[in-house]
Amino acid sequence: MKYQNNLAFAKQQDREDTLSHLRSQFHIPKDKSGKEWLYFTGNSLGLQPKSTKEYINQELEDWANLGVEGHFEAKNPWLNYHEYLTDKMAKIVGAKPIEVVVMNTLTTNLHLLMVSFYKPTKEKYKIVIESDAFPSDRYAVESQLKFHGFSKDDIIEWKPKKGEELLQIEDLEKIVLEQGNEIALLLIGGVNYYTGQFLDLKRIAAIGHSKNCVVGIDLAHGAGNIQPNLHESGVDFAAWCTYKYLNSGPGSLAGLFVHEKHAKNKNLPRFAGWWNHNKSTRFNMRQPFDVMEGAEGWQLSNPPILSMAAIKASLDVFDEVGMETLREKSEKLTGYFEFLINKIGSSDIKIITPKNPKERGCQLSIQVKNADKSLHQKLMKKHVITDWREPDVIRCAPVPMYTSFEDVYEMVEILSLTLSEGKGTYVDNENE
Numbered sequence: 001m002k003y004q005n006n007l008a009f010a011k012q013q014d015r016e017d018t019l020s021h022l023r024s025q026f027h028i029p030k031d032k033s034g035k036e037w038l039y040f041t042g043n044s045l046g047l048q049p050k051s052t053k054e055y056i057n058q059e060l061e062d063w064a065n066l067g068v069e070g071h072f073e074a075k076n077p078w079l080n081y082h083e084y085l086t087d088k089m090a091k092i093v094g095a096k097p098i099e100v101v102v103m104n105t106l107t108t109n110l111h112l113l114m115v116s117f118y119k120p121t122k123e124k125y126k127i128v129i130e131s132d133a134f135p136s137d138r139y140a141v142e143s144q145l146k147f148h149g150f151s152k153d154d155i156i157e158w159k160p161k162k163g164e165e166l167l168q169i170e171d172l173e174k175i176v177l178e179q180g181n182e183i184a185l186l187l188i189g190g191v192n193y194y195t196g197q198f199l200d201l202k203r204i205a206a207i208g209h210s211k212n213c214v215v216g217i218d219l220a221h222g223a224g225n226i227q228p229n230l231h232e233s234g235v236d237f238a239a240w241c242t243y244k245y246l247n248s249g250p251g252s253l254a255g256l257f258v259h260e261k262h263a264k265n266k267n268l269p270r271f272a273g274w275w276n277h278n279k280s281t282r283f284n285m286r287q288p289f290d291v292m293e294g295a296e297g298w299q300l301s302n303p304p305i306l307s308m309a310a311i312k313a314s315l316d317v318f319d320e321v322g323m324e325t326l327r328e329k330s331e332k333l334t335g336y337f338e339f340l341i342n343k344i345g346s347s348d349i350k351i352i353t354p355k356n357p358k359e360r361g362c363q364l365s366i367q368v369k370n371a372d373k374s375l376h377q378k379l380m381k382k383h384v385i386t387d388w389r390e391p392d393v394i395r396c397a398p399v400p401m402y403t404s405f406e407d408v409y410e411m412v413e414i415l416s417l418t419l420s421e422g423k424g425t426y427v428d429n430e431n432e
Contacts (some may be wrong), residue, residue: 003339010409013336019321019329019400026051026247026402029385038411042399043193043221043363044387047306048313053132055313059305076312080279082303088315089255092246092323093219093238094229098294099257102242102311103303106220106254109239110187112298113256114144116268117214117237120184125150128175128186128213130167131157134193137218137358141187156183165352165367166197170302173207190228190238191221194389196353196363199227201233220244223255225330225361227323230257245399247314247363253307256295263294272301303382311358317401320417329400331357336405337364337398340412346419352393360392365389368419378418384411 003009014020026047028036034050039047047411062074071079079195082102090100097347103109106158118127125148142152156179159173191198201217208215217238222228223243230238238257264267271293276299278290291297318326335357341364348369353362368375369392376388387395398408411427 001335003336005340005343007406007409010336010405013332013405017329017405019325020404022317022321023402023404025317028402032385035383037385038125038407038414040375040381040396040398040403040407040411041385041386041387042247042402043225043244043361043395043397045250046224046244046399047402049247049313049317051316052249052313053391054312056306059309063305070354072215074311076394078303078305081305081308083300085308085311085315088319092315092318093223093240093255093257094227094233095231095257096260098263099231099260100309101299102253103256103258103299104254105251106239106241107140109254109256109298110137110140110216111144112141112220112271112300113216113237113239113258114185114187116270116298117216117307118144118148118185119214119269120150124182124184126154126156126179126183128156128158128172128183128188128208130189130192131159132192132194133187133189133418134218134220137187137189143301153185158188163368165195166354167192167199169207172204176211176213177208180213183211183213184209185216187216187218189218189221191226191361191363191424193221194393194395195365196221196360196395198222198359198361201228201235205234205236219255221361221363224318224323225363226383227327231260235259242314244310246311246318247401248307248311252310253304254300256298258295258298260294266293266297271300272299308356326400330362330398333398333403333405333408334360334362334364337396337408338411340409341366341415344412344416344419348419361397362399362403363395366394366396366415367392368394375418379414382414382418384414 026049030036058075066073085102086097086100087427090097128290129141145154161166190201205215215235217235219238223240236259240255243250243252272289276292276297278292281287350367352365352367371392373388379386389395407413
């Protein structure tokens, strides 16, 4: 697409956008005068679909009117409520329904998966993570190592080259080639939270499996954002939250993927609970544990209905449009965003997210030389909601469901003016 640095172009793109109608289905935060904020933090917390209240109210009404009988008689019977989410969630992450379940929260799911798939021996026990993995992943891995009698020194970090921000797959290949006999697990963020880099999951799986290492993926910043094609990728397991791009509300439930090749392996070690027991005999309370096949075999407890109702509301919106269409718009939005940022023409600004739209999610991480959090705070005062990450990066996510091209144009205008306060203003209205 040939971008133009003017408001008329942005508005024209919005008029031609086949997904523009989705914006009206979300609650956009407003200032005191009723003007909508420029919301660029869907990578931290997605906006609320307007249908969410209706979906939750349905369950509240059934609870009020039916009590415990809601498990069987509710409009959406609660007993198997998680199953209403499975097919649509599987489409989003590119999996088979047997490979996916919604349960617990992200780090809890990662721990449950590592119970099954991190099986260290005296010779093969190390874990590979990105050097700038999200802190909770690092904490989880450190605690798993300690639980098994190892230490955090047994973490191997996949690092960018000196002076660079992005990971190179060749460096991971070298790590596994040289140390694979000692590596039990690769636990990698599919989309790096800091840079927005979308990694090649299929290649990561092949690299890990070449040395008989288990491969797990944290898709916290990927689910509902990119198309990970989990089944085709061949990774062993994955987990993700739903409150970012999947718009399910703060602290909501998470998703879990276990590849079909492990579906029937009932000998995998795992923690057990009522809800991963064979559903046909679950209510015969005196039966010995009989684990379910597939991802459902990692559940522990019956589903929290109110949280799942919010997820159901969001998944129905996703199902209406499909991930392929959302990704197409996402790439256009970040491409336009990148174009406008470059037009600011400041040597103090650097985009550390990959330039190739196929290698990033709907996020640009903007590094600002000599900046501190006061820049983020100044933008907030101007009703631009971004996400500050130390030491000098503003993460911005133009989410295709509710971010417009006009939003992107206005955000960059405000950023440019904020950076130029006291320094003179750079304006470039030429077309590219």
